[in-house]
Amino acid sequence: MKKVLQLALSPEEAYNKTLFEERVLKSAAISDSSETYIKPLKRSIDARSKNIKVNVQVEVFSGGERPDVTTSAFNYQDVARQPAAIVVGSGPAGLFAALRLIELGIKPIVLERGADVRARRRDLADINKHHIVNPESNYCFGEGGAGTYSDGKLYTRSKKRGDLTRILEIFVAHGATDEILVEAHPHIGTNKLPKIVMNLRESILQAGGEVHFNTKVTDLILREDEIKGVITEKGEKIEGLGVILATGHSARDIFELLQRKKVAVEAKPFALGVRIEHQQSLIDQMQYHCADRGPYLPASSYSLVQQVLHKGIARGVFSFCMCPGGFVVPAATAPGEVVVNGMSPSRRDSKYANSGMVVAIELDDLKDYHHHGALAGMYFQKEIEQKACMAGGGTQVAPAQKMQDFVQRKVSSSLLETSYQPGLSSVDMYQVLPDMVALRLQQAFQTFGQKMKGYLTNDAQIIGVESRTSSPVKIPRDKLTLEHVHVKRLYPCGEGAGYAGGIISAAMDGERCAEQLKERYFKKSV
Numbered sequence: 001m002k003k004v005l006q007l008a009l010s011p012e013e014a015y016n017k018t019l020f021e022e023r024v025l026k027s028a029a030i031s032d033s034s035e036t037y038i039k040p041l042k043r044s045i046d047a048r049s050k051n052i053k054v055n056v057q058v059e060v061f062s063g064g065e066r067p068d069v070t071t072s073a074f075n076y077q078d079v080a081r082q083p084a085a086i087v088v089g090s091g092p093a094g095l096f097a098a099l100r101l102i103e104l105g106i107k108p109i110v111l112e113r114g115a116d117v118r119a120r121r122r123d124l125a126d127i128n129k130h131h132i133v134n135p136e137s138n139y140c141f142g143e144g145g146a147g148t149y150s151d152g153k154l155y156t157r158s159k160k161r162g163d164l165t166r167i168l169e170i171f172v173a174h175g176a177t178d179e180i181l182v183e184a185h186p187h188i189g190t191n192k193l194p195k196i197v198m199n200l201r202e203s204i205l206q207a208g209g210e211v212h213f214n215t216k217v218t219d220l221i222l223r224e225d226e227i228k229g230v231i232t233e234k235g236e237k238i239e240g241l242g243v244i245l246a247t248g249h250s251a252r253d254i255f256e257l258l259q260r261k262k263v264a265v266e267a268k269p270f271a272l273g274v275r276i277e278h279q280q281s282l283i284d285q286m287q288y289h290c291a292d293r294g295p296y297l298p299a300s301s302y303s304l305v306q307q308v309l310h311k312g313i314a315r316g317v318f319s320f321c322m323c324p325g326g327f328v329v330p331a332a333t334a335p336g337e338v339v340v341n342g343m344s345p346s347r348r349d350s351k352y353a354n355s356g357m358v359v360a361i362e363l364d365d366l367k368d369y370h371h372h373g374a375l376a377g378m379y380f381q382k383e384i385e386q387k388a389c390m391a392g393g394g395t396q397v398a399p400a401q402k403m404q405d406f407v408q409r410k411v412s413s414s415l416l417e418t419s420y421q422p423g424l425s426s427v428d429m430y431q432v433l434p435d436m437v438a439l440r441l442q443q444a445f446q447t448f449g450q451k452m453k454g455y456l457t458n459d460a461q462i463i464g465v466e467s468r469t470s471s472p473v474k475i476p477r478d479k480l481t482l483e484h485v486h487v488k489r490l491y492p493c494g495e496g497a498g499y500a501g502g503i504i505s506a507a508m509d510g511e512r513c514a515e516q517l518k519e520r521y522f523k524k525s526v
Contacts, residue, residue: 003028003060004041011296014043014054028060037061044184045297050289052297074099074173079107080208084240085517086111086230088217088254091145092503093494094246095200096167097510098209104518108209109238111230113216113251114142116201117194124149127330128421131395136216139331139341140250140468143213144197146495147503149329149343153321154186154504167507174199185301189346217247217254220261226488242489242517246510248496249471250333252378258475264486265374267366268474268498271320272384272437273358274429274462275328275340276403277418280353282459283324286452299324299348302355306447308440315365315436317444320356320469327419328354328463330396337385338398340420340463352419356466357444359437377472384434388465391432396422399465401429404458407445416461424463432464474498482516491517 005027013019024038025031041057079102087094087101090112098108114137115123123137140146154168168186172178175196180186188196201211219231221239229239247254258265280300284293287300305318321341325348331341342354361377369376391399398420402412412426430438441462449456475492476485477499484490491513493499493506500506 001061001063001065003062005056005058005060007056007058008046008053009056011045011052011054011294014056015296024058024060028062030060030062035062035064037066040182042184043182047288047300052288074103074170076102076203076207077105078208079105082107082208083522084109084210085514086238086240086243087246088230088243089113089145089246089248089251089494089496090143090201090211091246091248091494091506092147093500093506093510093513094145094244095197095204095510096170096507097244097246097493097514098204098211099170099200100511100514101518102204102207102209104514104522106241106514106518106522108204109240110204110209110211111215111217111232111238112143112211112213114138114213116143116213117148117197119213120149121194127332127396131397131422133330133332133335133337133396135334136214138333139329140248140333143201144193145248146250146331146341146468147506148193148197149190153502154180154188164504164508167504167511170507171196174203187344187346187348189348190343191345219257220263222261222263222487225486227490241521242491244491244493244510244513244517245475245497246493246506246513248494250468251496252333252382254496255375255378255473259373259375263484263490264476266474266476267363267374267376268472269360269362270377270381270472271318271358271360271469272381272465272467273317273320273356273441274433274464275342275354275466276357276460276462277328277352277354277416277420278455278457278460280325280351282454282457283353286454299353301353302452304357304444304448304451306444308359308443308447310436310440313364315362315440316360317440318358318360320358320466322353322355324348324353325350326352326354327421328352328398329420330398330422331468332385332389332396336389336394337382338388338392338396339385339465339467340398341466341468350419354419356469357441357462358466358469359440361437361472365436374473381467381472384432384465385467387432391427391464392425397425398422398463399427399429399432400424400461400463401427402458403445403456403460403462406462407442407456409442412458412461416459418461418463420463424461429462429464470501471496471498481520482513483520489517489521
């Protein structure tokens, strides 16, 4: 017999296995647990009052009955001798596109400009310790893309774009904990993702696909209105059924290449601002309404948004990629720029909490950059990142200011301890950020301080700049076929093309592009 229960539990009951099972059995009125199987379905925290509850949906099977095994089957057949398609980029969009191509009987050739995950670690250490930025291998470029070393949050608002559960199950099949199938806001963690990414790569290779690292695409093979393949930095020509372009939001050279080749690209809105870092204990006190969250509650997070006027124009100011128990990391992709991002390990046990705090940038805000055409936002980003680098002293030291000092327009006489390894320099952030960003942040911080008592404090500091929230460029494609609007067989994909906003949505977009490529071009070649 199966029962489905909706329970509101205390944190200890929800996260202590023994107490959880006891409570479930009691609620199901089952006295004999020997023939009982408990399957959690969903779990979420309700911290709206001081009496914190964890809402749990659970299936209880008794009398020897067991749940059906309904997980997706992943048929990674041998495609070594099958027609090939090219996948440029090995982030979540590229990796999941490659795996889906294999399921569809097509051989993927994955080209990644950066290093594999193990070699990437040395490049990341060089950024943090020696302030050396390798433009091909960094926190954004390399195996697994930006997601590998920037947190691993696995939730999305884009549930209509694909099968969310299928993506999570693929992660589980490649080493992720099955807890991600249950949590309302699943998270793998920066420390766990590299191994999972390696396992995804191994599935591609074992099925006869190819993965090439340190292989930078520098040109496209175009004939009339079709793409036939790509040319690498070493001069190698690689052709295939089509090209899935999954290069991420920071591959500026790809956007410049497309513009030179007269392949249509468009400017798109994005957001820019800072990272704000608090003590995690302070965020816990605000969110959980207690002095200490205890051993069972996870590090708390927050989400803030506010419309703010500047010169009579309203723009959204919002938290972005909030990382409880996490670290601020250097995410520049070229020397001479400072970019910050956030990440959290799986246990989220750092004493710091950080979040992007960014202002929406619309195309009307970029009038001074219109001579760059579709790349206006990209060059705007780049200019701010270079100013941040100069303000910090020309290395990866980041400009920073205490939060209350920023609101009061005072340069901080000292800064707080930080998780940002390259170090911080106290500066006037109004000299780094454009007025339309700085003044809106100033107003928003005051409002957020009213929404969350204690949030606006000099026990927090802002660190600049958070500029890679999303791609400032969109590569237009047909809504149904997902092909580029003018170039056949070219499939702009994922965050870099403007069609995703995180690991899950990028992965789903990669799968959809693979399916459309197969639908239109694989049948004609066999």
